[in-house]
Amino acid sequence: MSTPWHADSTALSTYAAGRADPVTAASIEAHLTSCGSCRTSLGSAVDPARVHAIFAEVTERLDAPRAGFIEHTLIWMGVRSDAARLLTVTPLIRGSWLLSVLAVAAFAVIAADASPAGTLAFLVLAPLAPVAGVAAAFGRGGDPCYEVAVAAPYSALRLLMIRAIAVLVTTALGVLAASLLLPGDATVTLAWLLPSLALTGLTLAASERVDPVLAAGTVTASWIIAVVSVRTEYDVHSMFGSTGQGVFLALTLVSAVEIWRSRDRVNSLRRLI
Amino acid sequence: MTTIPTIQAHGIVRSFGRQRALAGASLVAGCGVTGLLGPNGAGKTTLLRALATVLAPDSGDLRLLGRDPGDPKQRLEIRRRLGYLPQDAGYQRGFTPFDFVDYIAILKEFTDRRARHDEVRRVIALVGLDEVRNKRIRTLSGGMRRRVGLAQAMLGNPDLLVLDEPTVGLDPEQRLRFRDLISEAGQGRTVILSTHLTDDVAAICGQVVVITEGRTLFSGSPAELVGLAVGHVWADAQRGTGAVVAWRAEDGRYRNIGEAPHGADLVAPSLEDAYLFLVGTPATESAA
Amino acid sequence: MAPVSADAELIAAIAAGDRRAFAELYSRHSPWLLVRLGRRCADAGLVDEAVQDTFLAVWQGARKWDGRGEVAAWIWGIGVRRLIDNLRRRRPMAAAIADLVAPARREHITSAEDQVLQGVEFGRLGGALGRLSPELRAVVEATVLDGLTTREAGQLLGIPAGTVKTRMMRARAALREELA
Numbered sequence: 183m184s185t186p187w188h189a190d191s192t193a194l195s196t197y198a199a200g201r202a203d204p205v206t207a208a209s210i211e212a213h214l215t216s217c218g219s220c221r222t223s224l225g226s227a228v229d230p231a232r233v234h235a236i237f238a239e240v241t242e243r244l245d246a247p248r249a250g251f252i253e254h255t256l257i258w259m260g261v262r263s264d265a266a267r268l269l270t271v272t273p274l275i276r277g278s279w280l281l282s283v284l285a286v287a288a289f290a291v292i293a294a295d296a297s298p299a300g301t302l303a304f305l306v307l308a309p310l311a312p313v314a315g316v317a318a319a320f321g322r323g324g325d326p327c328y329e330v331a332v333a334a335p336y337s338a339l340r341l342l343m344i345r346a347i348a349v350l351v352t353t354a355l356g357v358l359a360a361s362l363l364l365p366g367d368a369t370v371t372l373a374w375l376l377p378s379l380a381l382t383g384l385t386l387a388a389s390e391r392v393d394p395v396l397a398a399g400t401v402t403a404s405w406i407i408a409v410v411s412v413r414t415e416y417d418v419h420s421m422f423g424s425t426g427q428g429v430f431l432a433l434t435l436v437s438a439v440e441i442w443r444s445r446d447r448v449n450s451l452r453r454l455i
Numbered sequence: 456m457t458t459i460p461t462i463q464a465h466g467i468v469r470s471f472g473r474q475r476a477l478a479g480a481s482l483v484a485g486c487g488v489t490g491l492l493g494p495n496g497a498g499k500t501t502l503l504r505a506l507a508t509v510l511a512p513d514s515g516d517l518r519l520l521g522r523d524p525g526d527p528k529q530r531l532e533i534r535r536r537l538g539y540l541p542q543d544a545g546y547q548r549g550f551t552p553f554d555f556v557d558y559i560a561i562l563k564e565f566t567d568r569r570a571r572h573d574e575v576r577r578v579i580a581l582v583g584l585d586e587v588r589n590k591r592i593r594t595l596s597g598g599m600r601r602r603v604g605l606a607q608a609m610l611g612n613p614d615l616l617v618l619d620e621p622t623v624g625l626d627p628e629q630r631l632r633f634r635d636l637i638s639e640a641g642q643g644r645t646v647i648l649s650t651h652l653t654d655d656v657a658a659i660c661g662q663v664v665v666i667t668e669g670r671t672l673f674s675g676s677p678a679e680l681v682g683l684a685v686g687h688v689w690a691d692a693q694r695g696t697g698a699v700v701a702w703r704a705e706d707g708r709y710r711n712i713g714e715a716p717h718g719a720d721l722v723a724p725s726l727e728d729a730y731l732f733l734v735g736t737p738a739t740e741s742a743a
Numbered sequence: 744m745a746p747v748s749a750d751a752e753l754i755a756a757i758a759a760g761d762r763r764a765f766a767e768l769y770s771r772h773s774p775w776l777l778v779r780l781g782r783r784c785a786d787a788g789l790v791d792e793a794v795q796d797t798f799l800a801v802w803q804g805a806r807k808w809d810g811r812g813e814v815a816a817w818i819w820g821i822g823v824r825r826l827i828d829n830l831r832r833r834r835p836m837a838a839a840i841a842d843l844v845a846p847a848r849r850e851h852i853t854s855a856e857d858q859v860l861q862g863v864e865f866g867r868l869g870g871a872l873g874r875l876s877p878e879l880r881a882v883v884e885a886t887v888l889d890g891l892t893t894r895e896a897g898q899l900l901g902i903p904a905g906t907v908k909t910r911m912m913r914a915r916a917a918l919r920e921e922l923a
Contacts, residue, residue: 205873228774326545333539334562
């Protein structure tokens with residue numbers, strides 16, 4: 183419906199200033215609903231700074247990367263927002279990875295039975311989960327802009343630690359959930375923790391020198407060989423008993439020291455594309 | 456008033472196992488766009504990686520922005536004023552240009568969220584990707600993806616911009632647009648880019664450095680490079696004897712480069728001619 | 744000058760993810776929305792938030808616009824409801840509420856032009872509306888002009904829905920008497 187008249191600029195500025203009487207204001211409002219040119223005229227009577235400020239906020243809300251549930255949880259836990267962002271970008275936090283970890287862990291549980299051999303199989307396979315995680319997170323697929331990241335000022339060691347934590351937490355949670363379903367002794371369900379830390383630490387330390395996938399592969403192979411050779415000579419359970427755990431703890435500490443000592447190595451390319 | 460050149464590289468040596476990628480390369484560059492020209496395998500990427508501080512040379516003198524990249528603390532200072540676009544720049548799956556540049560901005564120490572987002576918008580607008588900043592990168596054209604890479608390199612207004620083969624794989628129109636962006640970027644900062652296309656150099660570089668087999672063959676202006684080939688390019692009905700390189704030109708005659716015989720029909724050399732004369736192998740052939 | 748797109752075209756472009764069309768729509772409609780909402784809420788901060796939320800909702804819901812009627816009316820519908828949501832959550836001071844029902848407190852002179860305006864938009868109704876008491880007029884504006892439900896009008900004015908109904912009845916009676 184087009185009206186034959188338009189509100190003049192005086193009426194509009196009075197209205198914009200909030201000084202119009204109620205009925206006139208109502209008239210103007212009804213008119214503005216269908217008249218674009220009067221709307222434009224009103225535009226000049228409104229504070230442009232205010233209009234721009236609101237649009238800047240709208241733009242920011244539309245642009246800002248959608249923070250997922252995990253990112254919000256991390257921030258709620260007190261993690262700084264940019265660190266939380268770095269953590270959630272690691273592909274390991276993706277749902278698909280979590281599901282696959284759970285699937286593997288579930289498989290390990292199902293394959294394991296109450297027998298010592300079954301439990302052993304679980305204890306041998308479980309620590310390899312975070313090792314695979316390191317390969318995924320630090321390898322080509324997990325870090326598509328690796329070279330750009332190396333050239334950035336952000337502490338490479340810090341980034342390494344952030345990713346390592348992401349790896350450990352996601353894989354450990356998956357395995358832990360699965361291990362609770364394991365039949366048998368409760369202490370057994372935690373016997374894989376230190377081996378996990380040790381193997382992950384070794385893989386990370388090696389990743390500072392060679393390609394992470396190669397490092398992970400080497401550590402995995404060495405682990406399997408070690409388990410197999412121990413099995414033929416000693417009581418396997420001593421491997422995961424207190425002596426064994428002591429060894430794993432020592433390996434973890436050695437890896438940690440080595441990672442710290444060689445921290446400058448991560449500041450240059452270790453993997454040539 | 457003399458200012459210290461941004462890049463001072465002398466006698467850079469770098470090997471990978473038994474393969475020697477750089478055998479004493481040198482490069483000095485300051486404000487403006489410098490082109491690093493050479494065939495594939497010449498060591499361009501290795502040299503640029505050294506300039507981008509991601510690879511340490513085995514030996515040689517290297518100073519960037521007046522600092523020594525071998526020292527961790529100084530390297531950090533260099534990186535704070537450096538932008539790098541490597542050859543195979545990738546991006547996280549599912550990312551939009553905004554997401555990706557924001558991620559790199561975090562790595563470039565932009566901790567305040569709002570300020571970071573404003574900076575991300577600024578560099579994205581700089582490369583003309585404003586409209587598509589919230590569309591997934593995988594839906595964008597190759598030229599646009601390359602511009603996303605340039606945007607992240609421009610974060611924080613770096614004094615040194617290192618671009619490894621930025622125009623490779625782009626169609627002619629995309630290449631022209633990208634060259635314009637690089638030209639603009641070269642105002643007030645040092646830009647070094649590598650290429651095997653002499654067109655790129657002729658179009659936008661104030662200085663050109665030719666490198667083959669890990670060594671610097673030439674360093675100077677494009678005009679000076681062309682000058683080297685004056686008197687060494689001639690046209691003939693067939694391949695000339697004494698020609699290092701020869702090919703059939705549009706008009707049906709052969710263009711020869713090398714030692715011109717007496718009374719040869721000399722032609723004015725192009726930059727491409729000069730490059731071929733210097734290097735002795737056709738650059739375009741090895742560009743796969 | 745390039746041809747100016749109609750609002751409906753802008754909405755279609757926005758539904759397809761066009762940020763430039765969105766910016767254009769914003770520049771056309773944010774000023775009047777700010778003023779109109781400002782007449783219903785004295786707290787500028789709440790109004791700014793409501794406008795912000797409105798345009799975010801426009802961006803997300805552009806696909807759902809049914810294409811009928813004025814885009815401005817659609818935007819107003821979103822805007823006034825966002826304002827109500829914010830008011831409910833923030834519980835502004837009594838003074839702000841009082842301002843809602845008594846804009847007549849502000850200085851105004853019904854000029855000859857104003858009377859003409861009133862006459863054109865509402866005919867004889869305009870004068871009769873002007874003679875209603877402020878609380879009754881506020882209710883009429885909220886339900887009739889702003890298009891709110893009884894409940895929403897109550898939330899906007901800070902009164903129970905029952906009171907809205909009673910006042911509407913009284914307003915209708917008064918207007919009928921005047922126009923009879």
